Amino acid sequence: MKALISVTDKTGIADFALGLEKFGYEIVSTGGTLKVLLDAGVKAISIDELTGFPEMLDGRVKTLHPKVHGGILHIRANETHVATVKEHGIDPIDMVVVNLYDFEGTLKSGKPHDEIVENIDIGGPSMIRSAAKNYKDVAVVTDPKDYEEILERLSNKTLDEAYKRKLAYKAFSLTGYYDAMIGRYFAGLENEIFPERTAIGLLKESSLRYGENPHQNAAVYEDAMTTSLMTGMTQLHGKELSFNNLNDLNTALELASEFEEPAVAVIKHATPCAAAIGGTIYEAFVRAYEADKVSIYGGIVAMNKEMDAETATAMDEIFLEIVAAPSYSEQALEILKKKKNLRILVINFNNKKSALDVKFTSGKVLIQETDNLNYEKLETVTTTAPTKAQLDDLKFAMIVCKHVKSNAIVIAKDGATVAISGGQTSRIWALQNAIRNNPDKDFTGCSLASDAFFPFDDCVTLSAEHGIAAIMQPGGAGRDQDSIDACNKSGIAMVFTGTRHFKH
Numbered sequence: 001m002k003a004l005i006s007v008t009d010k011t012g013i014a015d016f017a018l019g020l021e022k023f024g025y026e027i028v029s030t031g032g033t034l035k036v037l038l039d040a041g042v043k044a045i046s047i048d049e050l051t052g053f054p055e056m057l058d059g060r061v062k063t064l065h066p067k068v069h070g071g072i073l074h075i076r077a078n079e080t081h082v083a084t085v086k087e088h089g090i091d092p093i094d095m096v097v098v099n100l101y102d103f104e105g106t107l108k109s110g111k112p113h114d115e116i117v118e119n120i121d122i123g124g125p126s127m128i129r130s131a132a133k134n135y136k137d138v139a140v141v142t143d144p145k146d147y148e149e150i151l152e153r154l155s156n157k158t159l160d161e162a163y164k165r166k167l168a169y170k171a172f173s174l175t176g177y178y179d180a181m182i183g184r185y186f187a188g189l190e191n192e193i194f195p196e197r198t199a200i201g202l203l204k205e206s207s208l209r210y211g212e213n214p215h216q217n218a219a220v221y222e223d224a225m226t227t228s229l230m231t232g233m234t235q236l237h238g239k240e241l242s243f244n245n246l247n248d249l250n251t252a253l254e255l256a257s258e259f260e261e262p263a264v265a266v267i268k269h270a271t272p273c274a275a276a277i278g279g280t281i282y283e284a285f286v287r288a289y290e291a292d293k294v295s296i297y298g299g300i301v302a303m304n305k306e307m308d309a310e311t312a313t314a315m316d317e318i319f320l321e322i323v324a325a326p327s328y329s330e331q332a333l334e335i336l337k338k339k340k341n342l343r344i345l346v347i348n349f350n351n352k353k354s355a356l357d358v359k360f361t362s363g364k365v366l367i368q369e370t371d372n373l374n375y376e377k378l379e380t381v382t383t384t385a386p387t388k389a390q391l392d393d394l395k396f397a398m399i400v401c402k403h404v405k406s407n408a409i410v411i412a413k414d415g416a417t418v419a420i421s422g423g424q425t426s427r428i429w430a431l432q433n434a435i436r437n438n439p440d441k442d443f444t445g446c447s448l449a450s451d452a453f454f455p456f457d458d459c460v461t462l463s464a465e466h467g468i469a470a471i472m473q474p475g476g477a478g479r480d481q482d483s484i485d486a487c488n489k490s491g492i493a494m495v496f497t498g499t500r501h502f503k504h
């Protein structure tokens with residue numbers, strides 16, 4: 001029996017090869033791997049000896065040879081195959097142990113293009129695919145974590161077809177993932193974000209306790225080709241993150257990262273319930289908290305600057321699922337850690353938002369660029385123009401609005417939300433809810449943003465009844481003029497942005 005071993009990640013390979021030898025395997029190996037094996041006392045032979053060719057072209061051709069692929073691919077139960085390999089002096093290869101050049105690591109460490117290309121493994125995936133195709137006769141081992149089990153199975157004679165098929169599934173998943181990364185890298189070089197054919201390539205990070213609801217199984221995957229806000233985040237404390245936590249966190253981070261100044265976003269059910277900016281994080285937090293003291297219960301709080309002790313203390317009375325910040329003062333951490341279950345996350349806000357927004361629907365996958373444009377223009381369409389403070393609030397409200405599920409209305413004052421209403425099937429309902437859910441709020445002088453245009457003037461009429469002073473919306477409705485007239489009648493300033501922010 002022969003095992004061909006050719007690995008970049010040499011973890012555990014010597015012990016595995018020594019183990020295989022005990023079960024009668026003759027080991028054949030490539031340059032660097034051979035050296036490690038010989039040093040460990042494995043009686044391995046070189047691939048050159050097997051093929052009768054030297055490794056050549058700086059390692060570009062080592063195992064790409066009929067003696068290798070014929071040895072792997074012939075069907076043992078097929079007499080013609082067996083006769084053919086015999087005729088050509090090809091010995092059967094019964095096990096292929098291969099892992100691949102570190103394309104991902106080379107790319108991520110910012111190496112030049114030529115070096116990245118050199119780290120595209122050709123011979124490795126070829127052998128993996130050959131062995132996986134012929135899994136009934138060949139065991140394909142691509143993961144060092146499997147070495148132990150394979151030796152165990154050799155010992156109790158359970159390296160059977162069913163297990164070899166499982167190894168084949170892992171093998172094809174690996175080559176698919178590997179090629180997906182390479183494909184995306186090359187598409188990126190052409191600035192092609194919507195290629196004709198594409199593979200995403202996802203690496204399982206962990207299973208989750210459950211999905212959106214306890215009866216749904218779920219797992220979380222890492223997209224190795226994307227660096228975005230959650231990339232490299234660390235959890236300092238608290239229970240493991242759930243499916244809903246991660247989904248909600250995404251909105252929290254995307255909103256908090258919109259601002260240069262200290263900003264706090266409070267999220268429930270993947271939609272903001274409050275947000276504020278301030279001179280300090282403490283100020284921003286207090287104002288966000290006061291904006292909605294009810295919904296924050298069980299929410300996620302993300303901030304774009306260090307969490308200090310004062311802010312941590314202010315959170316003390318509130319039940320939160322997650323706090324996320326770029327860093328924590330020692331004292332803040334001490335205070336927060338008193339809450340056993342609170343998940344405390346460190347986020348790298350220098351990472352950008354993900355460039356693509358991907359939605360899997362039933363049978364179709366929708367891919368779009370992330371909504372990165374806040375407004376195309378700022379055009380005052382009323383006789384009254386917003387004051388500087390009102391315009392600042394309008395811009396702030398529109399940024400928050402962008403992250404609220406449609407139909408969305410955000411009312412703000414002095415850089416803090418006053419009312420948010422989203423996920424409504426009619427625009428007027430969104431505004432009615434914003435007002436109805438906040439019976440104690442005074443909307444006089446507030447600024448209002450709408451994620452899409454007003455189809456009728458009813459939103460302006462209701463805004464006027466509640467003293468709202470300025471409105472921002474994309475404009476573009478057939479009845480825009482009705483809304484403009486209604487604003488002029490009530491002295492409301494209205495600004496058109498030309499940019500819609502639906503979020504479904």
Ligand SMILES: NC(=O)c1ncn([C@@H]2O[C@H](COP(=O)(O)O)[C@@H](O)[C@H]2O)c1NC=O
Pocket residue numbers: 006007008009029030031032033034059060061062063064098099100101120121122123124125
């Ligand atoms: N070109 C080939 O024929 C070839 N055959 C095997 N490899 C890769 O060479 C690596 C091992 O090289 P070494 O044993 O020299 O450290 C493995 O990751 C294996 O996938 C090859 N390298 C690249 O394609």
